[in-house]
Amino acid sequence: MFSSLTFHLIVFGIAALSIVLAGSRLARLADELADRTGMGEAMFGVLLLAGVTSLPDFAATLSAAMDSRPDLAMSNVMGSMAVNLVFLGIADIVYRKANLEHAAASPVNLMLAGLLIVLLTLPLLAIVTPSVSFWGVHPVTPVIVVAYLFGLHLVHQTQSIPMWFPRSTRQTVPDKPEKQHHGSLAATWLGFIALALVTCIAGWMVMESAKGIADHTGLSDTLVGGLFTALATSTPELVTTIAAIRYGALTLAVSNIFGTNCFNILVVAAADAGYPHNSIYHDMSPVQMTWGLVSILMTAILLLGMVRRETYGIGRIGFESALILSVYVIALGIIVLNG
Template sequence: MSGWTVWVQFAACIALIGIAGVQLTRYGDAIADKTGIGGTWIGLVLIATVTSLPELASGISAVTLANLPDIAVGNVLGACVLNLSVLALLDLLHRRESIYRGASRSHILAAGFGVVLLGLTGFGLLTGDVASGWVLGHIAFYSPLLLLGYAVAIRAVYRYEATHVEEFTEAEPDQYPGMTLRAALLRYFVAAMVVVGAALWLPFVGEGIARQMGWSQGFVGTLFIAFVTTVPELVVTISALRIGAVDMAIGNLLGSNLFNLLVLAVDDLFYLPGSLLAAASLAHAATAFAVLMMTGVVIAALFYRPQKRLFRTIGWPSLILLGIAGLNGYIVFLHG
């Protein structure tokens, strides 16, 4: 691809994701309103799954076609760091109050499961050589645990939502009276397909940009590809915030991180030479524990619900999130 062609394709991907992302959040909010499931679960499962498919596609491609386990692991964990950094951006954009004050406490449940799965991932990275015999065929011990942990997390949040939302959906006025549930589901599906198509195209365009710029493979895998595959989460989350669906926005970010850790298990399934985390660099453990610390900060903020904001613009939890993300980026840069 020529210099200008690759940038035109990059801009087209961003435009498609932006337009479809706005519709995705609108119809996701309509589904939550008409089913009574709750915005947290809708963001955690429906929207987070759609926006995390680029990580899944690029990860499978990295471990099968390219045989690059470091890029697959770096992409997943780097995307988790960026997702929590987007949470700090939401806090900055949410002018009325700190985003942590009005958020549902069900996010603590999702974040808590994220801590468990992140700890398991870090354990797998640090003990890769020692636990090389703990495999079933070529699948490492942590992959079934990640799959089980994700399933339990989704079920637990759903059950929590079911017992804490309104007893009947008619208890609150319908915010979308002119739209049926079937229409909302159909339009959500169409918007999701546009987001998925553009998002799957985006990493390959990013690879072309990286090749022209002469960037290293490690830098591209851990930071650049992670950034471009996080664009769907960014667009969809900001769109959800603009329509007032704060829980959907936060649920999308935390749900995307849970799904990303599920992607590691799927990548391990496709990585035939052996355990994926055993083949990856130990440097990724730093990123895993950075995400672990950032998730802990989010849990503390959701419990404490800080009222004061520095210069009336951003809360202290968000500054800590950005600080940890910056430190992790510097460490990745030094390893690169």
């Protein structure tokens, strides 16, 4: 038993490290591609970088769902969304020039925050609805997909024809494309795709090793998924967000987090489709709703912070960042007590 547990721990560590290394490189390539393709940081963060950094969550969650472990699957993806929002608070601490929500003000980021709140309510509504399914899929699952696609249309429209602009201050950092880049565009795309594959494979390895850790230690799937795998599969978001801030791509940093969480709702839909029994929403324990509700609360707090745009807070940390970190700690305590 000890030997097998040690093997799973080693695999977990190697996979998590691979995600970290790949994620740090992804941020630089994403910033470069956003400039060279003309998409801009916000849309590239939503459409491509968010999808890539969500690949570990997608691989890990779908693997657990197909293995008939609904608590592990849903606690991983729901816990990852809460962790991602915490990463914005950490990024605010790292960025010392001003509050991140002030410096990265963007109508696209506000739209993404609103869209995320809408999308997060759909799986929670599915939990409290009657246990019905068609071809093994709950009716809310296709609604999630349609809502996500329509939300992307609204985000694109907001960027193309914005109806309002944030007030520009000395601390505001707009998205300004760089003129000079090294290497060909094709080589940059190939590097981006290769790193995306690395993160996907590493995400699958994280979940497979996490299953072994849960089985050998006796820890619940809820605790393992919401704490260990959620943190491991979310490391690309943390690494790419911090790296983007260091490169000066603040809009990319924020849109990556919100875009990733919006994409993770599609991961929830995929988990329901891949679950071999009926609806996954009704086979998971009710405590999974905690992560969803906490993510809604944290997103709303960040939305208020982006609208208020406090320049500096206590210790140069915004009130919203301090608040979401506190909320997460409390929620984590609740999960541990119930795990």
